Amino acid sequence: MTATAATGSSSDKLDSGVLKVAGVVVIGAIMAILDVTVVSVALPTFQREFHTTPATAAWTMTAYTLALATVIPVTGWAADRFGTKRLYLTSIALFVAGSVLCSLAWDIGPLIAFRALQGLGGGMLMPLGMTIMTRAAGPDRIGRVMAVLGVPMLLGPIGGPILGGWLVDVASWQWIFLINLPIGMIAFFAAFRVLPKDQPHPSESFDFVGMLLLSPGLALFLYGVSSIPEERTVAHAKVLVPAIVGFVLIVAFVLHALRKTHALIDLTLFKNRNLTIAVITMTLFTVAFMGSMLLFPSYFLQVRGENTLHTGLLLAPQGLGAMLTMPIGGRLTDKMGPGKLVLTGIVIIAAGMAVFTQVAADSSYGLLLGALFVMGMGMGLTMMPTMSAAMASLTQQQVARGSTMMNIVQQTAGSIGTATMSVIFTNAVLSSEPAKLYGGVLQGVVPADQLPPGAVEAGKSAFADAFGHTYLIALVLIAACLIPAFFLPRKKTTPNLEQVADGEAPAPMLVH
Known part of the structure; x- marks a missing residue:
């Protein structure tokens, strides 16, 4: 395979070379994203095994997130300097090494440290994967490759609780980390064989x-x-x-x-109107949608009394809905631009979210699962087309820095969204005496058999009301996404012709 510049006459389909590259990237991305949600299921196990507090056990999540935030800004420069293939292989090796060390942890302190090592590798996998796929497919087909990259983003929140719950139940907590060893080895050797040879740019001074x-x-x-x-x-x-x-x-x-x-993050990219609007849209969307999405499993666990495995299965309709529309969205984005698709997707998400604003302790599962399916369909038309709007107009030299910037935005907005929705929900619970009492039952502080008759049912109802209140705030934020989304391009996007004329080539396409 050789890299050539993508042109308007390029093949409209994803050829076998691009599909192989996409397969390699997806394996690595699934490994990294699954790990976040798989570990969240094991937090109570860590508390029990290491005799630690919930706050300390939560550091196994926080350390990973902070390591991601530390390494992502360096990824764009390192990809240009050393080449994406070498850096991708290094990232997989770091992630797998951290996973094996986590499985050998003898106390909570070493486990937290090894999770940080995992994060250093995992933090580079997503921006590098986005860069590799964007360069492989070229600007004419970026919507479809972004749709492919969206698959692990969906499988993480859905498959993580299912896989984590199953591994903890049938084996031990060590296996939530050891499972990364065979997957990582497959990803490493596949990347070594499939990814094109590196062609690093002349070294810029490191900032x-x-x-x-x-x-x-x-x-x-x-x-x-x-x-x-x-x-x-x-x-x-x-x-x-x-x-x-x-x-x-x-x-x-x-x-x-x-x-x-040559700054670490190229802020001149914000001169690109499409990227700027896409970043604003992505920020609002991630705060609203990703923050509220983490509350869905809590509702099934805390109000409906489902176990972790069943909760993961109940969340599956959301992923199925997204898998249905994401390939369609990717194809249409390449042909007509992302603007109309994103607006449609946001409206669909809002329709599904509206159901959850009225959620009760005995809401019909059919209604809730249908709403999750509808929200998933909307997500398939929103998330990756927005990302495509940012990346499609970048030249080859800008792709690594652009993907790094978008991942920083996602990571930061996701953390803000999670914290915001958690605080809104917590305050709603604390404002209700039945909810506070039931919260004590959930935490094991108040024995359920010592409560007066009907207290548990009243507490569940109050908890459901708190979830509904939080989803109402999320719905307002989702609706606010319509404002920046209205300005997204509504026709096919190509790299800035003035930049190309100045010698910056558009992202290359792999051809045989």
Whole structure:
């Protein structure tokens, strides 16, 4: 296979070379994304096995997230300097090594440290995968390859609880990490054989100042934000101090990057109107949708009393809906632009979310699963077309930096959304005496058999009302996404012709 510039006459279909590259990237992405939700299921097990508190056990999630935030900003420069294939292989090796070490952890402290090592590898897999696939397919087919990359993003939240619950039940907690060893080996050797040979660009000077500002800035900011649910308020030192320090470092990086020619993150990309609008749309959407999506399993677990495995299965309709529309959305994005599709997808999501604003302790499963299916269909028409709007107009030299930027936006917005929805839900619970009492039952503080008659049923009803209130806020934020989405391009997008004329080639396409 050789790389040639994509042109308007390029084949409209994804050829076998691109599909092979897509398969390799999807394996790596599934491994990294599944790991996040698989571990979330095992938190109670970590508390029991290591005799630790819920807050300490949660650091097994936080350490992974903070490591992601630290390494993502460096990925764009490293991909240009060393080549995407070498860096991708290194990322897989780091992730698998961290996974094996996690399975050997003898206490909660080493487990947290090994999870951070995992995050260093996992943080690079998604932006690198996006870069590799964008360059392989070219701008004419970016919608379809983004649809392919969306598959692991759907399988993670759906398959993670199912896989994690099953592994913990039938084997042991170590296997939620050891499962990555055979998958990682397959991903490594497939990437070694399939990915095209690296053609790294002439080395640019590394922006050390930018790294010292942005990486710790993101990590501190996300740490502060992720501490909000635990502290139940923004006005707490554990939240404010790291969040403010992190925000100041991020602002300092922006001022630094605007003056530097080869900054760690190329802020001149925001001169691209399509990318800017896509970033705004993606930020609002991720805060609203991803934040609320994490509450769906909590409803089934806490209100309906389902176990982890059944909860994962109940969430499957959302993924099925997205799998139905995502390939269609990718194909149509390449032909007519993302604008109309994203607007349609947001309206569909809002229709499904509206059902959950009225959720009760005895709501029909048929109605709820149908609403999840509808929301999944909307997601398939929203998430990847928005990403395509950002990437399709970038030149080859901008793709690595652009994908890095989009992943930073997703990571940050996802953390903000999770914290926001968790705080809204927690405050709604605390404002209701029956809900607070039932919350004590769920935490094992209050024995259920010591409650007065009807208290558990009243508590479940109050919990359901708290979920409905939170989904109402999410619905408002989802509707707000319509404003920036209205300005997304409604015709096929191509790289800026002036940039191409200045010598920046469009993203190449793999042909035989």
